[in-house]
Amino acid sequence: GESVGLHLPTLSVQEGDNSIINCAYSNSASDYFIWYKQESGKGPQFIIDIRSNMDKRQGQRVTVLLNKTVKHLSLQIAATQPGDSAVYFCAEIGGGGNKLTFGTGTQLKVEL
């Protein structure tokens, strides 16, 4: 099953470096994907989304890449800042479903 907290994979980056957080999904019928950021003590916060008819979408300092062939999603954060430290979740929906399913989160730690 999915897990967070003590069992979260962790990515440590230096401040100013680029971060890449990866996510594998299993439902090939999923057609909409979202990245959420969750800071300690807060609820998940929407970052960026992408539909399955796109391969790439850019936001402010963030880029989401979608590879449907291998069912892989990635979130790239440019010039990572201390405020980016959080747990990042990918979520998917589609295939006739109507609920957002969250993947295992990744803990991003930004080192000064």
Place this chain on the structure above:
Amino acid sequence: DSGVTQTPKHLITATGQRVTLRCSPRSGDLSVYWYQQSLDQGLQFLIQYYNGEERAKGNILERFSAQQFPDLHSELNLSSLELGDSALYFCASSGTGDSEKLFFGSGTQLSVL
């Protein structure tokens, strides 16, 4: 601030008790979702309401129930509480124009002792 309001922020109770968690969605949003987040299970979908009616059900226990009122606020009722029910409970809402994008509240931390 997502615009979704949850109360209370923290709740401490004993096993066997019943509690009610409250959620006010973003202004204009008709859909309300409840999620449970625990250390070993991640974010688990419980239930969704749309304009007062149940729309989808996830891994929600029979001891749990929810409802959405005419003013669109929602309540999640948890009864016969067990130690394992201790978790963060999140409410999220979405609008009709972009129904898949969920906006989350800051959650209610439930501790069952």
